[in-house]
Amino acid sequence: MKIIVMGGDGFIGSHIVDRLVESGHSVTVFDRCPYKVTRNLEHHRGTVKIISGEFANRAELENALRDNEVAYHCVWTSTPITSWKDPGLEIDENIRLSVQFMETASEVGIKKVVFPSSGGTVYGRQGETTVKESQLPRPFCPYGIAKLTVEHFLNYYRESKGLASDVYRIGNAFGPRQPVSSPQGVIAVWMSKIISKEKITVYGDNETLRDYVYVKDIAHLMMHSLTDLKESSTMNIGSGRGTSVMELLNIFKRVINVPFEYEILPRRPSDNAAIVLDNRAILNHFPDFSFSTMEDKVKETWLSFSKKPSHICAAS
């Protein structure tokens, strides 16, 4: 199948590329790769077609999308934290350019768009800890509002142009290649601080539960979209298990093989209290699947970080 991954040189995008290549698909990546240097795709040089372009540039977008059947849309310019200070950017960049992307995709004949949405910020504050896809979203952080708005515009393009789409509401993704320059993902943030010998700041307590999910598990489950290009769905991707920030700190104490300092501060206003994703809908399609063990994967992530900090670009 001919598949394009927008933002395919990024964290989740590059793991999707790995899975697609493994499965024998013909893969194109569209990303900002100045001077033809990729951050995460050096191992696919020669196998994957890499198009360096701006997501905002409609002509570049059109050329890149043409002749593909499926487009994974992994471009996003903010994190929950940065969006808290700049709600306008969510609209001007993330919502607006996602809609231009969908419009262009539908015009050039893309059959399906696959969109990684957010499990935590889309649901926002919920009465219960474990949330199903049918739960009423209560986003209050601009990042989550924008993700949900893009989900809704996918409905519009399905109804008006027949463009199919799958939405995956993903828990707290972690794993190798996570960027540490913008602090999304506490695991990557802590690891980068440990590497630079700074003190870790732990926002939270035993009640601040998060659903951490390993990036390779995410990429594996997102392959479900290729089984039927006419079907559309919205599904959570989470481990279904809540880990408190303090538990995570204990995992760190066990697997990080260097000493580190930490301080514990109260939760930030942009943080949810507790959220765990009900994952039965997606696991229905993968009856034999089991999630990676958190402790193992935190260790694996640490080894990849301490070998090569992912915020430093790989030279070509």
Added chain:
Amino acid sequence: MKIIVMGGDGFIGSHIVDRLVESGHSVTVFDRCPYKVTRNLEHHRGTVKIISGEFANRAELENALRDNEVAYHCVWTSTPITSWKDPGLEIDENIRLSVQFMETASEVGIKKVVFPSSGGTVYGRQGETTVKESQLPRPFCPYGIAKLTVEHFLNYYRESKGLASDVYRIGNAFGPRQPVSSPQGVIAVWMSKIISKEKITVYGDNETLRDYVYVKDIAHLMMHSLTDLKESSTMNIGSGRGTSVMELLNIFKRVINVPFEYEILPRRPSDNAAIVLDNRAILNHFPDFSFSTMEDKVKETWLSFSKKPSHICAAS
């Protein structure tokens, strides 16, 4: 209380102004009133402070909002039909400028924003006909997507800046002063066609139920927001009764005192099949309220239309 109505010279806005003036509030209107000519507020000349300005102009907005306690936000530049062809406009104008408005309102010390949202397009396709506020919204039309996104950004400004807000998801509003130049509201569209001796186009059948609600009832119920400026809520405003398009045609046949022609066509893709709003939440606050009789109010609307078509601006 000092209250500003953004878009107060428009259809719903001007009826809100009427109610506010009746209740003795100090009212300011912010609207585009070129050459100081208002469409709907001539009867308040001298009583209401009218500021002619552009909603997009942040400095004008700031000056207008300052010193008010409550702002009714009745500015919207599209209809469900026009939005179906131009989703980008919903983002660039309606979402973007609403967020700039909220930002400005929170900066100058507005305590509460009151927002007329949409009962039909926000809920979108639902399994049941009667919808409560707790139902999962499934918008698919850009107009409804944008209304819901603005609701979510109100959550953000409440959480981040302490700006309270009330959202009213309104059914199919009708009544005097409804604009007929852009075809939102089948009642006004039909009446304007009858006046210009054109054939009425009836999109739908006996299953296409709509919850028609008289604009003066809406304005009355929206006064609830003034009882507590610290409370925030989201409530439907609808009659709770579904009227099919064919029933409406029969009402027209009974109350319109001139002959008219019509043709019946299938539903348009941007239309919902059937939607009736559960109104128990708002009626809780108005135990003695009863909705106007539809037939009476269609007649009253017709009389006001046939006297002075509302699409012609009133001279100053």
